[in-house]
Amino acid sequence: MSNATSKSVLRAEDLHRFLGQDEARVHVLRGVNLELKEATTYSVVGQSGCGKSTMLYLLGLLDRQDKGKIWIRDELMSDASDAERTAARSRHIGFVFQFHFLLPEFSAAENVILPMRKLGVRSPDEMRQHAEYLLGLVGLQEKVDRLATHLSGGEQQRVAIARSLANDPALLLADEPTGNLDHKNSDMVFDLLQRLSKETGQAILMVTHNTELATKTDQCLRMQDGQFIN
Amino acid sequence: MSPNFAIAFRFIVSRKRSMIMSLAGIVFGVGFFIVTQAQTSGFEKFYIDTIIGADSPIRIEDRFQDIGLAINAADESGQTSDFITETDPNRKYIHGIEYPNKLREAVEAFDDVTAVSEVLRGETRALSKTAEQTARVHGIRLKDHIQVTDLDSQMLRGSLDDFAFNPSSVLLGKKFAERMHVDVGDYILFEYAGDTRRYKVAGIFETGIEQIDKRRVYMHIGETRALLKKPFGEAFFQIAVRDPGNAVRVASRLESALHHNVIPWQEREKSWLQVFSVLRVSSAITVSTIILISGLGMFNTLAMLVMEKTREIAILRSIGYTRRDISRIFLWQGFLVLIAGTVCGWIFGAVVTLGISKLPIRIRGIFTADSFMVNWDLNHYIWAAVVASVTVMVASYIPARRAAALEPGSIIRGTSM
Ligand SMILES: Nc1ncnc2c1ncn2[C@@H]1O[C@H](COP(=O)(O)OP(=O)(O)OP(=O)(O)O)[C@@H](O)[C@H]1O
Numbered sequence: 309m310s311n312a313t314s315k316s317v318l319r320a321e322d323l324h325r326f327l328g329q330d331e332a333r334v335h336v337l338r339g340v341n342l343e344l345k346e347a348t349t350y351s352v353v354g355q356s357g358c359g360k361s362t363m364l365y366l367l368g369l370l371d372r373q374d375k376g377k378i379w380i381r382d383e384l385m386s387d388a389s390d391a392e393r394t395a396a397r398s399r400h401i402g403f404v405f406q407f408h409f410l411l412p413e414f415s416a417a418e419n420v421i422l423p424m425r426k427l428g429v430r431s432p433d434e435m436r437q438h439a440e441y442l443l444g445l446v447g448l449q450e451k452v453d454r455l456a457t458h459l460s461g462g463e464q465q466r467v468a469i470a471r472s473l474a475n476d477p478a479l480l481l482a483d484e485p486t487g488n489l490d491h492k493n494s495d496m497v498f499d500l501l502q503r504l505s506k507e508t509g510q511a512i513l514m515v516t517h518n519t520e521l522a523t524k525t526d527q528c529l530r531m532q533d534g535q536f537i538n
Numbered sequence: 539m540s541p542n543f544a545i546a547f548r549f550i551v552s553r554k555r556s557m558i559m560s561l562a563g564i565v566f567g568v569g570f571f572i573v574t575q576a577q578t579s580g581f582e583k584f585y586i587d588t589i590i591g592a593d594s595p596i597r598i599e600d601r602f603q604d605i606g607l608a609i610n611a612a613d614e615s616g617q618t619s620d621f622i623t624e625t626d627p628n629r630k631y632i633h634g635i636e637y638p639n640k641l642r643e644a645v646e647a648f649d650d651v652t653a654v655s656e657v658l659r660g661e662t663r664a665l666s667k668t669a670e671q672t673a674r675v676h677g678i679r680l681k682d683h684i685q686v687t688d689l690d691s692q693m694l695r696g697s698l699d700d701f702a703f704n705p706s707s708v709l710l711g712k713k714f715a716e717r718m719h720v721d722v723g724d725y726i727l728f729e730y731a732g733d734t735r736r737y738k739v740a741g742i743f744e745t746g747i748e749q750i751d752k753r754r755v756y757m758h759i760g761e762t763r764a765l766l767k768k769p770f771g772e773a774f775f776q777i778a779v780r781d782p783g784n785a786v787r788v789a790s791r792l793e794s795a796l797h798h799n800v801i802p803w804q805e806r807e808k809s810w811l812q813v814f815s816v817l818r819v820s821s822a823i824t825v826s827t828i829i830l831i832s833g834l835g836m837f838n839t840l841a842m843l844v845m846e847k848t849r850e851i852a853i854l855r856s857i858g859y860t861r862r863d864i865s866r867i868f869l870w871q872g873f874l875v876l877i878a879g880t881v882c883g884w885i886f887g888a889v890v891t892l893g894i895s896k897l898p899i900r901i902r903g904i905f906t907a908d909s910f911m912v913n914w915d916l917n918h919y920i921w922a923a924v925v926a927s928v929t930v931m932v933a934s935y936i937p938a939r940r941a942a943a944l945e946p947g948s949i950i951r952g953t954s955m
């Protein structure tokens with residue numbers, strides 16, 4: 309497939325996932341193969357219910373596949389222990405949920421700082437500075453100390469994006485990051501991700517229903533019935 | 539500050555009401571635990587002080603001779619046994635102490651013994667102008683006896699000096715004097731075996747123990763021997779020891795060394811002491827159930843919190859927090875409530891204990907007290923904290939484990955639907 313394996317950030321092979329029990333059991337993912345490379349942006353499009361979020365949880369090591377393998381930076385993570393997968397999430401993966409999840413007890417800046425505190429490579433002052441910087445990138449420099457519950461849906465979505473970038477992950481997985489945003493902010497977030505990928509060499513995979521944005525990424529992947537199609 | 543602690547703290551603060559309910563349970567539990575222990579042990583301690591003050595920590599009575607030692611040394615199964623009862627059939631008792639001077643020397647040689655007082659006891663008839671009743675006369679040497687009892691502080695009226703310098707004087711128990719209608723300076727007659735002697739009342743004392751105060755009379759031991767016609771022997775010793783709490787050990791050493799029946803206060807007052815300890819244990823159990831119930835409240839609060847916070851748990855897991863971090867976050871919450879509850883409970887307990895010690899109450903009988911007796915003992919505080927800790931830690935451990943076991947993927951799928 310690729311001659312430059314060193315540039316591979318994530319590789320997935322023949323992923324299968326069933327959901328539901330007994331008669332309600334559905335074969336959601338039916339053999340997903342994928343390779344994500346450094347400094348490249350990917351978009352995934354497909355009908356609602358085709359399995360995009362399900363795939364993203366597997367790739368983000370938040371869920372276990374029923375069959376298949378996932379490598380992150382050439383390390384096999386699909387069958388690793390929970391502790392190893394958690395460490396990989398902390399160090400390598402930024403995740404933006406479809407339904408922007410923030411911790412409501414914490415301010416915007418504190419939400420962005422949470423992953424940094426866990427990783428523990430920055431000093432408290434650096435964490436604060438970095439959080440302010442990231443919130444500035446998504447246009448929230450005015451609202452860093454606002455409690456998460458006192459932000460609009462779109463603002464929360466942008467805080468979630470800032471949080472996903474907190475530990476400078478090699479891989480960013482975003483489930484409709486612009487879904488809640490108006491045209492202007494949507495473009496801003498998209499341009500930001502596109503730029504970050506080039507500047508810091510991140511691999512970025514985003515699910516989107518916005519076909520216009522999808523075509524602007526380096527590679528657009530189509531999903532149908534739990535598989536990629538050409 | 540660890541991130542887990544910071545998160546736990548925020549979670550708690552965001553759920554003030556239910557956390558305060560759990561906290562209140564622990565505060566009351568710990569507080570009542572301390573108060574009841576302070577009270578029951580306060581009364582117990584006061585009772586012990588009273589009985590030791592009245593009758594000294596240790597008494598040495600009859601001499602015994604071991605006979606048939608071979609039978610005593612082994613029981614049926616052939617195992618040696620040193621369990622000896624007072625009514626041991628293998629012992630022959632000789633009433634009283636035969637050679638007081640020799641025995642006194644031997645007793646004083648013991649390091650733990652601080653004073654020895656020889657006492658000769660007997661019952662006589664007492665007569666005053668208007669009354670007549672039985673008296674329990676204790677013949678003593680004053681300077682010895684005030685070292686083994688609190689007689690000097692038990693004096694209500696009159697003076698110990700007057701008693702010391704007048705061989706024909708007596709000290710009367712308060713109730714006894716009242717019943718005889720005599721007071722300091724009056725004369726009183728004692729009659730024994732047809733012989734009557736006249737004594738001047740030099741003082742009135744009160745031990746607080748009714749049984750003693752209504753019968754006891756202190757007399758010089760020489761006079762007592764003359765009155766009771768017991769020129770020698772038959773006395774017993776009352777002994778003071780360095781640490782009365784240690785009296786049982788000292789007594790058993792004295793007994794085996796001296797071949798006399800030696801009775802520490804713990805044995806002498808066994809029945810009342812048992813009542814006190816039963817009271818103390820039963821109140822500890824009762825109050826521990828309060829703590830236990832507050833533990834259930836705590837469990838409930840945390841279990842609810844875990845259910846409410848599943849989404850937050852999934853987020854934390856997705857950004858790198860481990861299962862252990864999640865369980866720590868919930869354990870910290872339990873711990874925070876525990877610490878706050880215990881400290882507040884201590885303060886609450888101490889304040890109530892102080893208040894109770896000022897409450898007036900009139901107790902007469904086994905001892906005399908005019909207010910609630912409390913005992914300030916650090917152990918009560920430690921034990922209250924131990925009971926609370928065990929309860930809260932168990933109550934938070936289960937929800938914490940449940941929280942840690944949650945799979946981030948399935949939570950997120952569940953909440954996004
Ligand atoms: N717990 C479940 N049991 C059974 N089927 C489930 C369960 N959860 C999800 N599914 C099914 O799995 C399929 C894929 O869901 P998924 O959330 O991945 O879709 P999606 O592509 O992200 O859709 P959308 O664009 O609407 O977000 C859907 O058909 C859904 O009905």
Ligand SMILES: [Mg+2]
Pocket residue numbers: 360361362406483
């Ligand atoms: Mg989806």
